[in-house]
Amino acid sequence: MARVVVDVMPKQEILDPQGQAVANALPRLGFQGVSEVRQGKRFELEVGDDVDDATLDKIAETFLANTVIEDWSVRRIES
């Protein structure tokens, strides 16, 4: 078994209302110095040893991310 992390983030040119809401709230809560926040998703997968990188990329690209508005990356953190 291997543990795989897939990060899915809104593309840089896409507005990110959730992230902006966080960024706007921080000064009101007393936290200064945070100029930008972007919010995305993180998936942790337990995969069998027979699942290759090409399959993981395909899962991320076709299923976990919406590639019109999101970038994704896959990495194995343990095997």
Place this chain on the structure above:
Amino acid sequence: MARVVVDVMPKQEILDPQGQAVANALPRLGFQGVSEVRQGKRFELEVGDDVDDATLDKIAETFLANTVIEDWSVRRIES
């Protein structure tokens, strides 16, 4: 400026319906071998150099994560 990543994941003992939905859908879509999926959040923050680690921890703990049901981690990826 530094770039900071905050990962927020459901605690291991917490049910994760979003992750389970993904895990259940994968075999139907033709992807075998993924035994568990957990879905959390990833935040990317641009912070000023005067923001210290204790402040970042406080932002993550009090504001980005719900510590009743979620674990969080903070790391700087660039400075």
